[in-house]
Amino acid sequence: MIRPKMQDSKNSSLEVLVPRALVGCGERIAGANVTGEGLCSLKINLKDGFVANIEPIENPNNHSLEILLPRLVESHAHIDKAFTWKNFPNLAGTYAGALEANLKELQLRTKESVLMSAEKALSLSVRNGFRALRSHVDSLGTSADKTWQVLLGLKDEWKELIHLELVALVPLNYWNTQEGNSLARKVASEGECLGGVLTPPFKEEEVRNDLQHLCRLANELGCGLDLHIDESSQEPGAGLKQLLYVLDLMQLDVPITCSHLSSLGLLKPRLLEYFSNKLLQHQINVIALPLTNAWLLGRSKGFRTIKRSIAPISQLQNAGVNVAIGGDNVQDPWFPGGDFDPLMLMAFSMPITQLAPWNRFGIAPFTTAPSRIMDLEWDGTIDIGSPADFILLEANTWSEALFLQPKRKIIIKGKFLEENFFEVDKRRNDLL
Ligand SMILES: [Zn+2]
Known part of the structure; x- marks a missing residue:
């Protein structure tokens, strides 16, 4: 301890x-x-x-x-790969470049490297003022077992200072495999959450089957869900549309969170209103990640209209949806900045989201909203x-x-x- x-x-x-x-x-x-x-x-x-x-x-x-x-509460981080920018930079600043560098880092990942990243992340988080942190964990490949072992050890070590929650991050269709099934059972036995990535382009029918399977698995095991969804500047709301299709057909008995939803900011008003009401109807929490989205998405060359793919936080809040703001990546291929500092996150987010901390809806995404998403005893x-x-x-x-x-x-x-x-x-x- x-x-x-x-x-x-x-x-x-x-x-x-x-x-x-x-x-x-x-x-x-x-x-x-x-x-x-x-x-x-x-x-x-x-x-x-x-x-x-x-x-x-x-x-x-x-x-x-x-x-x-x-x-404060950090509801979306990646402490397993924090501070890997130095060895795995993504100088082009694109989504594809980040993924490529991330996969290289994953192949070389060791127990020592995860420990260095995660422990530095927890130490900074406590020193800077976080009391709880949810981290997604790259859970594919040979390093997955080692990564989970280190993070679960740290969770116990640090529990008096900060509550750590983990989400297994894999491609959506991995949950259909035998290895995916074993991973889900292990995650459930530790009381942690299931995750996945749903970003266009994709085949609708395959994605619906994958989502149905994942929701059934989450129900069976009692695991909460937190998906990386619509982190894109293409096909606005395409992933959410498939998720809603599945949720309209079945009863989900566990809490569900959509992280990112960046492309919703590009929807026409009437569709945005429709999606906002459906998010509320299904009690889906949203975690907006403005820093990484502003950095990675909507890059264009030549004379084109600048489109910013940022979750429409105010519109979702006005519809009654619970929306938190997270820091996402810290000094890794996905984002070169950040320091697990809630005040820096608030300061950086202010001009991007146009939310102000002196308003209730401006302070809630860092305090009460993420506390609710993580089901913490105290909402702040x-x-x-x-x-x-x-x-x-x-x-x-x-x-x-x-x-x-x-x-x-x-x-x-x-x-x-x-x-x-x-x-x-x-x-x-x-x-x-
Ligand atoms: Zn993320």
Whole structure:
């Protein structure tokens, strides 16, 4: 078990600015001052790792207040291949180039390389303020067993600091094979999820059969589903159309998430409305991944209209669909940037998605929405009785918080995490 260096909070009360949309205690804070950016001036008392009381601060101008956020949730990552850009770059920045480099890396993957990637990813995630992370895992080929063994070991090692959830990522038709069936049973025995990739072009009938088989398997084993679907700038919504066809025919008894849905942003309004309502009807969660989509998709040469394949987050939210935003790839062939930093993800996403954290729909994709997708005990709303798990920022406006890289303190169960809480290099040998 990782035993991080923690410091007791000297003072068990925090005087802070909290996004109004994330404060859950209604009447009790009715008189609190709220800034134009929706930040609520509050005194939060902590006891035994939980919030014991919340009250408004009467004269906020007389206090030095800092922004307090709940620790955040990364609902879509790939920690098995993070930081492989250096050896497997995709300089053209295309989807095809990324896949090619990824497959090369997969052939050379070792237990050591997965451990280095994943442990660095978890360490950064904790230090930067994530409390839970869902990672897709390349599960095809000879390295799959080793990869799962390392990641399940890390999941247990790190469980006090961060909740890790895994999704087996394979081509959709792999689940029809004997090897796919064995993989699904292993994944189910560990309580993890099944995944797959559904991106055009494809043969409709084959894809429907594959989806039907996968949904039946998920029902039988009780595994949640999370698909990479319509990560494309071609044939808008083609993959989702096939999924909806299958779900209209059968009852799916497990939670389902569609990651990407980038090409939905290219649909005509009436079709987008239709798909949004169907997503709601089938209780399908959506995880938008604006950074990788903005980088990889819709590249064109010559004089052509620029089309951005980005999931239409606001439209889906307005239809009632639960939408999270994830970071997806970090410094691997699919995306050269990222650092498992929720604030960097929020800052990068802002101009691409045009969502602002001072609005409820702007903050939900990083807090309550991914918590629901991962079925976490706490949805990130700060209320009496909620865990004292916070990010405290040396900032008092959203501009400073997101764009000035302010100092941050991480509070876990009411205690401050010390800097350099974990030296990755010292631990590696113990885990191999
Ligand atoms: Zn992904």
